[in-house]
Each structure stands twice: as structure tokens, then as C-alpha cells.
Amino acid sequence: MAKPSHAIKLIVGLGNPGPEYEATRHNAGVWFIEQLARDLGVTLQHDKKMHGAVARATVQGSDVRLLVPSTYMNLSGQAVTALSNFYKIPTESILVAHDELDIPPGEARLKIGGGHGGHNGLRDIISKQGNNKNFMRLRLGIGHPGEARLVTNYVLGRPSRDDIGKIDGAVDEAVRVMPKLMAGDWDKAVQQLHTFKG
Numbered sequence: 216m217a218k219p220s221h222a223i224k225l226i227v228g229l230g231n232p233g234p235e236y237e238a239t240r241h242n243a244g245v246w247f248i249e250q251l252a253r254d255l256g257v258t259l260q261h262d263k264k265m266h267g268a269v270a271r272a273t274v275q276g277s278d279v280r281l282l283v284p285s286t287y288m289n290l291s292g293q294a295v296t297a298l299s300n301f302y303k304i305p306t307e308s309i310l311v312a313h314d315e316l317d318i319p320p321g322e323a324r325l326k327i328g329g330g331h332g333g334h335n336g337l338r339d340i341i342s343k344q345g346n347n348k349n350f351m352r353l354r355l356g357i358g359h360p361g362e363a364r365l366v367t368n369y370v371l372g373r374p375s376r377d378d379i380g381k382i383d384g385a386v387d388e389a390v391r392v393m394p395k396l397m398a399g400d401w402d403k404a405v406q407q408l409h410t411f412k413g
Contacts, residue, residue: 292343321413
């Protein structure tokens with residue numbers, strides 16, 4: 216597996232805003248950022264200019280920004296680009312956490328680059344970053360409903376109690392590997408996360 220060429224400077228959690236969406240599968244990336252912020256002892260605060268809730272933290276001696284876009288999922292790139300442009304953060308230094316249909320609940324995967332796989336949040340980020348796909352991804356498994364026509368309702372639905380427990384476990388493990396990722400130890404972080412089964 217390829218290794219990142221840049222240190223992580225921005226971590227983004229994708230989801231939809233509003234109470235009606237906060238417990239839905241599509242917001243798994245937001246759950247990760249909220250858990251990470253709690254773990255780091257920082258508070259996400261809304262920043263109108265950045266189109267989202269932001270926080271600044273220090274991990275392993277490195278400065279990192281956390282972001283939850285307040286736009287809807289299909290406009291996620293608006294917030295990512297506003298913040299990355301303002302702080303001059305290259306695309307390659309961005310880690311995006313998002314829900315992933317192709318991975319079962321309780322598992323998470325790290326990867327660099329690739330397409331959007333039909334994920335509207337990733338699609339908009341790639342587009343707004345000038346078609347640069349080379350950001351890092353934290354793919355949080357939510358499972359697949361089995362048929363393409365069921366996907367929209369599935370991602371906007373709430374997981375079962377069993378699946379919530381599994382997804383929470385994977386989110387916790389992803390938070391635990393962040394110090395390794397921030398220290399540049401991609402291989403160890405990948406090994407730890409990819410062998411976890413929630």
C-alpha cells in the first residue's frame with residue numbers, strides 16, 4: 216500500500232447537518248471527528264467563513280485542524296476548500312473520514328487517493344480540489360443494503376443497535392490509531408486498524 220507523501224494537517228468528517236441526520240449512517244465521518252475532538256480535549260465551533268464547525272489541536276507535536284462541514288453532503292468540498300485554501304493546506308495533507316458501503320459495520324480502512332465510488336461528499340471534494348484525488352481517506356464501514364436502488368434510504372437511515380455498537384467500536388479504534396498517523400507511522404496505523412473487527 217502507498218504511503219502518504221505529506222503530514223496530516225486537516226481531518227474532515229463528512230455528514231449532513233441537522234438533528235434529523237445526526238444518527239444516520241451517512242454521518243459516520245462526523246461521529247469520528249466528534250469522538251476525536253473529545254479525545255483531544257478540543258471543542259468544535261462553527262465558523263461561517265469555513266462553512267463548518269472547526270477546531271485546532273496538537274497531536275504528536277503537530278498542528279492539525281478538525282472540520283465538520285455544515286453544508287449538505289453533496290457540497291462538502293465547499294468547506295474543505297475554504298479551510299485548506301485559507302491555511303494553505305495541500306490536498307495531500309487532508310484526511311477525510313466517511314461512511315463506506317463496501318466495508319461491513321465494525322471495520323475501518325485507510326487509503327490514499329482513488330475515485331469517489333459514488334459517494335457524493337468525496338465527489339464534491341475531488342471536484343473542488345481541482346480534480347485532485349490524492350487525499351487520505353478513513354473509510355468507516357456501514358455495510359450495504361444489497362441492492363443499488365436501496366442505497367439512498369439505507370445511508371440516510373439509522374443503523375440497528377447491533378450495528379451502532381460495531382460502528383462505534385471502529386470509530387474508537389480509528390481514534391486510537393491517530394497518534395501513529397500523525398507521527399507519520401502509516402504502516403503501523405494501517406496494521407492496527409485493518410486487523411480490528413468490531
